[in-house]
Structure formats: structure tokens, C-alpha cells
Amino acid sequence: MTLSVLLGLNGMSDWLAMLKPVLTVFCLTALWMWETFLPFAESSPNRWRHAGRNAVIAILNTIILGILFGVATVGVAAWTTENQTGVLNWLNVPVPWRVLLAILLLDGWFYVWHRLNHRVPLLWRFHRMHHTDTQMDVTTATRFHIGEHIIAATLRLGLIPLFGVTAVEILVFETLVVAVTMFHHANVSIGRCDPAFRCLIVTPRMHQIHHSRLQPETDSNYSVLFSFWDRLARTFRMRQGNEAIEFGLDEFEDDRWQTILGMLKTPFAARGHNETAKESLRTERVTDEKGFD
Ligand SMILES: [Zn+2]
Ligand SMILES: [Zn+2]
Known part of the structure; x- marks a missing residue:
């Protein structure tokens, strides 16, 4: 039995089935090394503990999603093709052209979905776990609540027949997403190349703004793969200069929200005591990018 059949990806070559896991390990290792030897911001002393907790969340998510949606997603894609x-x-x-359009459709949906996660209170309860991370690094790319993943994967099952995408196109898109999201969450800088890169894809500097504690900055830069969605929807925002950005959410300041149990309990916490504080932050002046810095 070939690997593609084992993974439920019948008809797909083994090298394609291996693309996502191989690239995930490669990006994780390469970016971790980059963060170790040439970090953008000084590495935290508890870097390994932080990475370990995010890794446990990632492993749990992978197992649960594989069981719940692995076969179903491929099945719906096969039905769509048939x-x-x-x-x-x-x-x-x-x-x-099909592959390119499939990537654009799925990435456009990711933009809308990400924006909804910030707009709809119930969705924000789950998505905020991604934003409670006070130290951004490559492992933050995997820090999502299983509830958010389950809602997203369920909606995607309905979108596959609407978009008409194949299992291979989904896999190619997901592989690109893994590479780019690990890159833009990493504690690295591509310096003067960042403006050129962010003409097309989401860069670390662009996504760091989205993880800022300042509400107007959090409410910007929702793109996942291609950066032009934010420009088109006028949600693109940058800071002039290269000063460090404070990550996290004020209402989840306490260390208990950084443990694995704390992360899993994040959606069920009472409404943040500083909702008012967040409102006041909305009025703080944040510099819009008038051009590339
Ligand atoms: Zn977000
Ligand atoms: Zn993020």
C-alpha cells in the first residue's frame, strides 16, 4: 500500500502526499535555527518551555483534526471532482490556472475567515488564544484553539463543492500556508527586504503588527498568504521604524493563560475585565503606513 493511499489521498503521488509534512519539519527546523542564531528580538529565557507548550497544542490539534476531518475532506473533494x-x-x-485560482479562492476565504474571527464575539473567544501569546516565534504559527480549527474545517467542507477545488489543490494551498505562516510568525527579520516581500506575501513585520496589544493594530493585517487582501480591503497597516512591538492581550496578562490547560480554557474565560480598556485603546494614535518604511 502506498503512502498516498494510507493518507486517504488516492491517486496522488507519494511525493505530493509527503510535501506538507516534509516542508513543515524543514521550515520549523530552519526558522528555529534562524531565531536561535539571529533573532529579531532578544530570545526569552523560557523559550523552550514556550515552544514545548505550543508544540503540545499543535500535536493535539493534528491528531484530533486528522481523525475528525482527514477522510471527510478528501471524500468531499473527490465528490466535487466526480x-x-x-x-x-x-x-x-x-x-x-486552476491551481492558481484555487490558491486565490482559498486564501481569500482565509482572509474573510480571519476577519470574522476578530469581529464575531463567539469566534473571537476561540481565536484569542492565538493572540494571548506574549512571545512570538515560529511555534506561535501552530497555537490555535481546537474549537477554532473545528469550526473552520466544518465550514471548509461546505466550501469545497462551491469552489470546486480538488484534494491536491487543497494540499498545495495548505503546504504554502504552513511555510508562509511559520515564516511570518518567526522571531526573525528580513530587514530592508521586508517591504519588497510584503508586496506579495505576509512578512514577519506585517504580521507582528497584527499581534500587537494596541487594538487598532490587532484589527489590521488579517491576510494569511498573500498580503494584497489587506490592501484591497483597506485593513493594511504598518508602523514606521523597527521598534519592538508588545505582543499579547491585556486581559490575559496572567501566566496561567500560557499553560496548556490555560490555553484550552481561554475561550471560556469571563468577558475580559478590560473590554473598556480595549475600547479606549482604539482611540490611541497609531501611525498608518503612508509608504514603505
Ligand atoms: Zn488574528
Ligand atoms: Zn498570528
Whole structure:
């Protein structure tokens, strides 16, 4: 039995089935080394403990999502291809264009989904676990509450037949997302190259703004893969200069929210006592980018 069959990706070559796990390990290792030897901000003394906790969350999420949605996602994608439903099948364009359009459709949805997570109170309860991280590094890319993942994966099951994407296109998109999200969460800097890179993709400097404690900055830069969604929707924001940004959420300042149990309990915490404080932060002046810094 081939690996692709074992993973439920019938008809897909083994190298393609291996693409995502291999690239995940490669990006994690390469970016961890980069953060170790050339960090953007000084590394915290509890860096390993922080990474270990985020890694446990990532492993739990991978197992639960694999059990709940692995076969279902591939099954719905196979049904979509068989019945030729959805936008991409109706357009009937050559394969390279199909793949590019599939990536754009899925990434556009990710932008909308991320923005909804900040706008809808119930979704924010789950998504805020990603924002309670006070030290951003490559492992922050994996710090998502399982509740957020379950809601997202359920909605995606309905979107696959609407978009008309195949299992291979989803896999290619997910692989790109893993590489880019690990990169833009990493505690690294690409210095003067950042403005050029963020013309196309989300860079560390751009995503650090999204993790800022200042509410107007948190409410910006929602893009996941391509940065142009924020420019199109006028939610793109940068700071002039390169000063350090304070990460986290004021209402989850206490260390207990950084433990594995604390992270899992984050959605169920009482409404933050400083909702008022957050409101007042909305009025704080934050410099919009008038051009690239
Ligand atoms: Zn967010
Ligand atoms: Zn993030």
C-alpha cells in the first residue's frame, strides 16, 4: 500500500502526499535555527518551555483534526471532482490556472475567515488564544484553539463543492500556508527586504503588527498568504521604524493563560475585565503606513 493511499489521498503521488509534512519539519527546523542564531528580538529565557507548550497544542490539534476531518475532506473533494461542481469546474481553465485560482479562492476565504474571527464575539473567544501569546516565534504559527480549527474545517467542507477545488489543490494551498505562516510568525527579520516581500506575501513585520496589544493594530493585517487582501480591503497597516512591538492581550496578562490547560480554557474565560480598556485603546494614535518604511 502506498503512502498516498494510507493518507486517504488516492491517486496522488507519494511525493505530493509527503510535501506538507516534509516542508513543515524543514521550515520549523530552519526558522528555529534562524531565531536561535539571529533573532529579531532578544530570545526569552523560557523559550523552550514556550515552544514545548505550543508544540503540545499543535500535536493535539493534528491528531484530533486528522481523525475528525482527514477522510471527510478528501471524500468531499473527490465528490466535487466526480460531480464537477463549483466555480473552478464551471470555468474549465487549464491546470496551472486552476491551481492558481484555487490558491486565490482559498486564501481569500482565509482572509474573510480571519476577519470574522476578530469581529464575531463567539469566534473571537476561540481565536484569542492565538493572540494571548506574549512571545512570538515560529511555534506561535501552530497555537490555535481546537474549537477554532473545528469550526473552520466544518465550514471548509461546505466550501469545497462551491469552489470546486480538488484534494491536491487543497494540499498545495495548505503546504504554502504552513511555510508562509511559520515564516511570518518567526522571531526573525528580513530587514530592508521586508517591504519588497510584503508586496506579495505576509512578512514577519506585517504580521507582528497584527499581534500587537494596541487594538487598532490587532484589527489590521488579517491576510494569511498573500498580503494584497489587506490592501484591497483597506485593513493594511504598518508602523514606521523597527521598534519592538508588545505582543499579547491585556486581559490575559496572567501566566496561567500560557499553560496548556490555560490555553484550552481561554475561550471560556469571563468577558475580559478590560473590554473598556480595549475600547479606549482604539482611540490611541497609531501611525498608518503612508509608504514603505
Ligand atoms: Zn488574528
Ligand atoms: Zn498570528
